Amino acid sequence: MKFGDFVIREAVSASVAAEDKEGVIRELAQMLQKAGVLIPSEYESVVKAILKREELGSTGIGRGVAVPHTKHPGVERLVATVGVSRSGVDFNSLDGEKVQLLFLLISPPDRPGDHLRALENISRQLRDETFCKFLKQAKSPEEILQLLDEADGNQY
Amino acid sequence: MTGQKLSRTVVVTSPQGLHVRSADLFVKMASRYQTEIEVVKDNLRVNGKSILDILMLAATEGTTLVLEAGGADAAEALEALAELIEQNFGEQNSSS
Numbered sequence: 175m176k177f178g179d180f181v182i183r184e185a186v187s188a189s190v191a192a193e194d195k196e197g198v199i200r201e202l203a204q205m206l207q208k209a210g211v212l213i214p215s216e217y218e219s220v221v222k223a224i225l226k227r228e229e230l231g232s233t234g235i236g237r238g239v240a241v242p243h244t245k246h247p248g249v250e251r252l253v254a255t256v257g258v259s260r261s262g263v264d265f266n267s268l269d270g271e272k273v274q275l276l277f278l279l280i281s282p283p284d285r286p287g288d289h290l291r292a293l294e295n296i297s298r299q300l301r302d303e304t305f306c307k308f309l310k311q312a313k314s315p316e317e318i319l320q321l322l323d324e325a326d327g328n329q330y
Numbered sequence: 331m332t333g334q335k336l337s338r339t340v341v342v343t344s345p346q347g348l349h350v351r352s353a354d355l356f357v358k359m360a361s362r363y364q365t366e367i368e369v370v371k372d373n374l375r376v377n378g379k380s381i382l383d384i385l386m387l388a389a390t391e392g393t394t395l396v397l398e399a400g401g402a403d404a405a406e407a408l409e410a411l412a413e414l415i416e417q418n419f420g421e422q423n424s425s426s
Contacts, residue, residue: 230351231350231354235382235385236381236382237382241350243350286345286346287347287390289349290390293349293350293385293388294385294386294388297381297382297386298386301382301383
């Protein structure tokens, strides 16, 4: 699976403003709502589900990256957005580092495979330190999308 | 690594597969042991103590994984990790 298969282009943000975990999750979910892939009536329920999932253990997987997510019937297919926080957010990450790069994923409950394949793509690409660094330094949604497209293009 | 390399084959039985939380549990348990641990899926071989590596496996339900270790406490480590996978990471049909 490639970024292009699940990242909603209109929803990425290079200037996440919120400074706490809940605020960042709300902001990114809002971006998906504005992009039209998350209907307003499901917004609150999706945010609550993502926060509940965080209570089970942080999705801050290290390297300044977090993958807050939920499986929720409010979406018809796997959708995700990418957010870059300039200041970094305390996410209770597994390695204790602040998070600057967020991938928020919402997938239909009956598609666990898609969720895993998206995580596979994200983790594989992030092992490339240059890619990870450039994404964190992206200054506009266009720059983020360009980096994601390049990463997609480098795959077999 | 010292000593002979041991391996153990396990099948992922959790309907949700090896997702972030289960990968975290796996890495935490693996890190309790001194031995290096590698996880193999088809042609892909990853470090069992790195969550990014484990997530790269995209191990869905039914995936066969081979756990390999060669250090002093390899046998114990493989036993504990295989049990963790076989018991679905202590989950009961929970989502995400």
